[in-house]
Amino acid sequence: MFKIGEFSRLTHVPVKTLRYYDELGLMKAVAVDRFTGYRYYSAGQLPRLNRILALKDLGLSLAQIAQLLDGGLPPEQLRGMLRLKQAELQQQMLEEQARLDRVEWRLRQIEQEGAMSTQEVVIKKVPAMTVASVRDVIPTYSDVGRLYDELMPYLGQHRIRPAGPPLAIYYDTEYRERDVDVEAAIPVMESAPAGGRVATRQLPAVEQMASTIHLGPFEGLTGTYSRLMGWIEANGYRISGPNREVYVQCEPGSDPSTYVTEVQFPVERV
Amino acid sequence: MFKIGEFSRLTHVPVKTLRYYDELGLMKAVAVDRFTGYRYYSAGQLPRLNRILALKDLGLSLAQIAQLLDGGLPPEQLRGMLRLKQAELQQQMLEEQARLDRVEWRLRQIEQEGAMSTQEVVIKKVPAMTVASVRDVIPTYSDVGRLYDELMPYLGQHRIRPAGPPLAIYYDTEYRERDVDVEAAIPVMESAPAGGRVATRQLPAVEQMASTIHLGPFEGLTGTYSRLMGWIEANGYRISGPNREVYVQCEPGSDPSTYVTEVQFPVERV
DNA sequence: TCTTGACTCTCCACCCACTGGAGGGTGTAT
């Protein structure tokens, strides 16, 4: 019979932790003095404690461990838990690697530029959404505005209000100055009958969207694009679909230097 | 100006999180209605939010991010942080890999044996300690008791009480039935002058000690040894020093079936 | 103008696996 401190020295498990496990019922002291409350442990409890530590080390939670140890541990269930944990760990390793890539990219960037750029790239999940849209091949980028001139009356006509900022989707697989294949879209709550060239359709969700914010007039977009592409390449991603521009704040009449545009590329890990 | 819900939809950051960041001062709403308390955000805040998300994604804490964003971000300090993070991530990946190895070993073991053995192996850190010890080459394993017969009188003579259970350290690099090179040791608080063959010395700390508990008489130890060696090999470790046996509960007069022995091997990752 | 329903506010509790500390009792050696 050991007092808690001795047992702690024996196992290298902190006293506080032993008390905590006692409280949880995960590993009760073998005896508790009725008068002083002192806990006493026996050497025979070492295997159980070692099991706890080993399972914890695999990444299981204390609740799971308690279940396994006290539930007579059906090997079926244990195998299931471990397989799940295995998949989880593999996933985590992938994420960790991606994170490491990003950190290394940052370091290189700082070394080259002496500071961190203020325009960040983030990977996010974009859910599916219903949009009203027109797709066309237009002469130049700046003609995309015309498509919205088609789109807006359509919405007004059907008394549908936008459910978010307008966006454009670019289908060209290579960069082109002229004859740009673009879809102008506006998110809506519910679909309406097609009218003219306008149709409502479902935009698919994108699991991994590399996104960055562009501030100011559209003329500066090329710089933002090249930074974004550089990021994607350097961080071990690959473009996996048509890119989007979300016109967060681009009122036609207002000062272009106050424009806010989000540039998005669907990507996948190489 | 967007209400919090709109801004949330725009950024895919939950409302609760935006409020939390506001509270932390990490990203304040650009305006708060004096009467209703409603928060309002502007599109111009998107870059800052993106920076927050990107830095969070690198694994920095919100406190660190706040410091960077508001402290004018000296690139020196940022580089330091990132280098630290890089090392941390690399370390984590190694640990993750070790964990994954262990999980896979478990799965194989379950598949082979249909259940999980009840004797676990754990890796732990063992601190340095001062011991009184005798080292000798003895005819067979069972003669190790004699060395304690030398050790105990020495302790009694100097009025030193043990600071932990006795242990033995085996220096043979290969298994031998006879002529075993062993050091019998007992932890003590402070050193005392050498007497006869007994000396006090400092046992070095061991960063990674693979340890398991053996229950019952010493005759069964070979089985425990072979399981432990199997574990070490299968989990990508290598023995890096002499192994120890800690006699947690092995009173000479008592029933050997109640003995509790800890078997330890210093290891390092391959 | 009223109602409805979506939206927003604050405040509190909870998650995990501990950790630290206050305040007080216990055990043992000198």
Place this chain on the structure above:
DNA sequence: ATACACCCTCCAGTGGGTGGAGAGTCAAGA
């Protein structure tokens, strides 16, 4: 008798949010 190490319980805090209660606000349709 007195140190001093050790033990107890209880409470609060960690990080980065999440969930819910209860109450107030806004905008569109009737």
